[in-house]
Structure formats: C-alpha cells, structure tokens
Amino acid sequence: MFRFSKPLFVFALFSASTVAIAFENYSGVGRPATPAEVKAWDIDVRPDFKGLPKGSGNVERGNELFEEKCASCHGSFGESNEVFTPLAGGTTKDDIKAGRVRGLSSGELPQRTTFTKVATISTVFDYIQRAMPWTAPKSLKPDDVFAILAYLLNLQEIVPADFVLSDQNIGEVQKLLPNRNGMTTDHGLWPGAPAKKGGIGNGGKPDTANKACMKNCKPDVLIGSTLPEYARTAHGELRDQNRSFGPVRGTQTLGPEAAKKAADAGTLELATKSGCMACHGIKSKIVGPGYNEVVARYKDQTDAESRLIAKVKAGGQGVWGSIPMPPNAHVKDEDLKTLVQWILSGSK
C-alpha cells in the first residue's frame, strides 16, 4: 500500500516550499516500520524519562537478581574492581544533599565509581536494560531492571532497604543522585549549535591558545616525565613490533625470558580466539574461575591434564558454581592440549 502513498508524499513535499530536498524520489527504497518493530527496538530512556517503561521493583528482589546475574562480575555489593570498575561507593550523605560528589575535586576518591559520576538516573536504567547482563544483554524485563536499580540505589544509601522503585517515583530519586549537579557543558567540544542558540556548549571556542613561535621560544626545556623502566618492558619485545629493515629498528627490551613470554603470548592469543578469555581471567574470576584457581584445584592431581581436556571439550556445570561452561567441540584436540598445558603451567 505504501507504494501508492509514496508519490503522494513526494508531491506533498513539492508543494511545501520550506522543505530542502523535494525533487528526489527514492522510489522503492525503504518501507514504513510497523508499530511492533519500533516498539521492539526503540528502548532508549532519556533524562526526562521519555521511553521509560511502566513497572516497579523492590530492593530485596533486586538483591536476589543482582546476586544471580551481576555479582559474578561486579561483586555482591557492586564494589568489585576485578572485571569492571566499581559501580557503587565513593559518595556521602552530604554529596546527596549538594548533588556534587566532593571526592571528585578533593582528591580523596581513590577511584571513580558509576555513582560518583552519573548525573542522570535514566542513564543507568537505559544501560542495564539494553546491555546487561554482560553475556545475555536485553534478557531483563522492565520490572527486573527497576529492582536491580533499586538495589544499587540502596547500596549507595540513596533509598532505604524497603524501597520500591517504579516509573512513578524515579523522578524523585533523580533529585537525590549524589552527582546530579556534577556535569558541565561549558566547553568548545560540541560540534552542534551552542547553548545560546538552544544547543550545547560555547560554540566551539577552544580552551588552550598555543602560539606558533618559531625561534628561541623558551629559555629552558623542562622534562616533566620520562618512561619508567617497567613501562619499557611491559609491552613485550619492542624489537619485534617494528620492521627488521628500514631507517630504524625496534629497541630490544626483553632479556632471555623473551622466548617464554612470546610463547605465552601466542597461547594467550589462541585462548582468546578459542573464546576462553570471554569467561576466564588468568588471575581473576570472570564468569568462570580464574586460571590461577584452576591450577590451585588441580595441581596435585596426576591426571589433571587429561581430565581437563575432556572437561573443556564436553563442557560442564557444578564444580565452580551454577553457571554452566558450554562445550568446546570447535577447538582442535592439539589446541586443547596446548591450552590446558598452558593453564596448568601457570598461564601468563
């Protein structure tokens, strides 16, 4: 039906002299989106809560959901710094009153958490709804998202333990966000209309003003910082990150350990390509156990290698918790052997 309505639409544009492009007719290109299609994809929530679904959830339910779906990465209290930066912590009751997180300017904050930064509660709702949990994004229902957000707000001591967060009261919670007054758009890095014309920012005015001096520009050269020795070697063998011909060579940065490290790096690459590193850390639990934990559990078992190879291949559940490990039939037997030997020898 739209194929008939289209020419009429174009004609309508023609007669409206205010429309810039009226003469193009991209006939046959695109079709109207159905209401169900728009509803399926248009899930964004704006700071004024446009797009917020109806629903509610309490702190207690949020705690259960968080433990089940979020704690493996974020820690039970959103405090973990193992996989991602912490979600919770770092704000005070005074911050809630002022709407500015004092630790951000005082230098007292060791690390910024989500709630020390975010000024709009819609952002957190929108992000959990569209992208969490990490391995199963968009699997949470609106009520789940409200509950998890209620739990996070309670962790942050913004709402009490018996709080029920809903589309009706989220606007009140916004008024309690610890860093709600912590953003500025008074800068020159917005590429659209400036604030004085209804947009954002100062219209592109830079905040630095270097001069293109050419001769005798300063009396001294002050070196503020040089490369620390650990940083020189932390990025592997730099000689091997440059061509072996041309005007320069990569500087040799590693000693006799280089070969071992290179081999480890090769196996790490294999582990990454095989999908292992999506769920396991070398020294940290992600979804599955860290490889250091695997070594600790299996180090005294003589048949550890063959058992682990079988386990990785077939998948399993229960040894490390309730989250199952999927089967890995796609990994070649020889690669499985390399990977398991690498894990058991203290992967790096």
Place this chain on the structure above:
Amino acid sequence: MSDIDKQPGRLRPAPENFLSEEQVKAVGSGRRDFLRKSFLAAGAALATPIAARASEGDSNILQNPPWTTSLGLPVATNPYGMPSKYESQLLRRESPGLARVGGASVSFAPLQGLFGIITPSGLHFERHHQGWHDIDPSKHRLMVNGSDDSLLKKAKVYTLDELMRLPSVSRIHFIECGANTGLEWGNVAVPTVQYTHGMLSCSEFTGVPLKLLLEDCGVDYKKARYVLAEGADGSSMTRTIPMEMVESGEVFVAYGQNGEMLRPENGYPLRLVVPGVQGVSWVKWLRRIEVGDKPYATKDEAVHYIDLLPSGLHRQYSSIQEAKSVITTPSGGQTLLDKGFYNVSGLAWSGRGKIKQVDVSFDGGVNWQTARLEGPIQNKALTRFNTNWVWDGSPAILQSRAIDETGFVQPTYGQLRAVRGTKSIYHNNAIQSWKVVESGEVSNVQVL
C-alpha cells in the same frame, strides 16, 4: 634472518655509516658508550685489509638470488592477498593492564610502521563495548524513527539492498578514539607510538548521507535537533549527535571501507561516519537512528567519555577531536641505526577541518621548522608530514605541532594541564616528545 636485513647494500666499513649486527644489538641493549666504541672499532677496521668480499661487491648483486633465477608463483595463488611473510611485526596490539575483558578493550594500530594516510583495514584500531560479531548482511536492518511521532512523518526500515541503491559518497576521514593518548594525561606510561597514539586510523569510507535518509522519512528539522545512533551489538551502544552536523551533509551511513565492505571489527555491514568527532560516535553495526528534540545522556556520554576537570565537574558531550600531531618515524621504542640523514615523518589531523601547517622541533620546542605536507590535504583526514634531519649523534628531543585551518595551534602538556588537570582521560591532544640519546634509542618523554 638473512644478512640482507641487517646490512642492506653496505660494502665498506666506515666510522660514519657502519653498524654490524652485533653493534645493532649493542644499541638495542641501551649501551650508552656504544657510538664511541663503534668509532674505535671502525677505525681499527680501516687499518686492516678490506675483506675480499667487500672488494668485489655485494653478494646480493654478484650472485643472482633465487627469485631472479627461478619461476615464480601463478596468479590467484592467494585469492585474497596478504602482506609479505616478512611483514609479521606490524600488528594490532593491546596494552597490558588497560582493560581486563577483551570484549570491552582496545587494540592499537601500529602507527610506527605505516606510511601515507590510509590505515590498512586489517590494522585499523579496535574498540568494542561488548565484543564484536560478524553480522549476516541479509539479516541486518536500519530503522529510522522519532522519539516522538511529530518529529518524523514516517518511521522506516532499510535493508542493505536498499541502502546500496541510494546515491553514495566516498570520503577520506580520520577516526580517533576520545581516549587516545589518555594513558598519558598524568605522566609517561607507555613506550611506543602504537600505544600513545594508536587509537587512530584513517580510511576512505563509502555510504549514504544520513541527511538523505532523514529527509526520505520526512524529518522536521525545526523540532528534531538531535540524533541518537544505536548499534546492533549486545551493548547496542548509543550516542547523541547534533542535527547541525547531519544537515551539513557530513554525517553518513557507511558500508564501504577502503574499496571493500567494512571489516566486521569496524562495524560490518553498516556504521556511522561522524567526521572530526571521537570514534565512539561512529556507531558500529548501526541498526537504528532516532531523531529527537533533546540529548540522550547515554551511558557513553554520562558515565564514560566525560572529561574530569580539577574542579570536580565533568565535561559532558565533549565530542570534537582538536588539532593534534605525532612523529611516527622515528618514535618511542625505536633505535636509529646510525648518524646522518633521516626523513622524519608523522601524522597531523584536526576535527575542525584541514591541517594548515605542521612544525617540527629537534630541541624540545625551542626552535621549530615547518614540515612538508603531503597533498591533497583533506578535510578531517590524516595529513602526512615529512621533514629533513641530519642526526649528528648528540641528544635531541623531537616534537611536532599541528595548526589547523581555524588557526588553532596544538597545545603543550603544560598548557593543557593548566586548564584540564591530569585526570581528564579524554581529548589529550598535547604535543608529543620523543627523546633521542647518543645510543640512538628513542624514548617517550613529556616536555612541559
């Protein structure tokens, strides 16, 4: 490794221009007395009879190599051509400790070995927010809708079949992550230009101006002043883009990259191109465009990609990548083989337009000389600069300074920190310094 690699075409040992393989190693191990000793050794070599081989000439010339005396491989041996087997060193690499999960990490482009301005697609830097997928293009859709029905006459859906029928543009633009050089805000932290500046790439992109699609849907520009772009990956990453940029025709929905389709890691089959703006806004695997009357404060413009100031305030919606440059050859983690002539080469770019001038200093910014710009110079694209240098073997500090067509001059670290402190993470466009010591080793330093 053959001797071709180490002593290309050298016949006579001479103090000015000779390094043996052992001596190259000595340089690499950081021996500062190396040059003095090499002069002594070379002097001694002059006093002894010149080797017979050297007197006759280079064996690579005197004896034809196998590739000159045998049959080569037929066409289409490699249906999709790959770099030479001798080019295994220049790869995308991660910086250890930067991120703990590969699906939310960065791999850096090896700028230290690239030429010109186009980044080979396979070496384009990567930044993913929840891992990458290789999306079936026949199942990919682009939806255009409004935050409100009054902003758009009709929400529409486009397939790749349809998008690729529309009038297309092909333009060369740089893309730089807002966090490029972010590791260096407080102090020197990483050794090479790959890790200091490698969240930077430049490609020719092909696609359809977003303006055309919005007008095809009957956008009301009076009300709709913002665009939300959304990806089809798990994170369905979203960013707010100003309608002014869309109306200018600059912003386009790209499917092509350097003559072929986008690579999966770069958004196959569809990504947004937002010239001059930080990479996070160039939404990959683009599945939806929403026009709206207000900005969106998405996670990547309200929790991340916000710039912390000394006052404790964060700058929000900071998007433009201001003028910046870096010398790529020679650069940190490299060692000059010898005294004498070098073509010093680097990259300059500005999110505000074309590069007008690049100056290079060899004394830490006391004196400057203007470099040659390789043309044609393009809007919001990488610009390659080159300048001549004869290294006399004494310590030097190399810097480059970009000036763009607005007259903006790239700032020093001192100037940048005076207004933004050291914890901003994003938008570090300070002048980069590379220190050269007598051994020829080049390292990363910061000049205030």
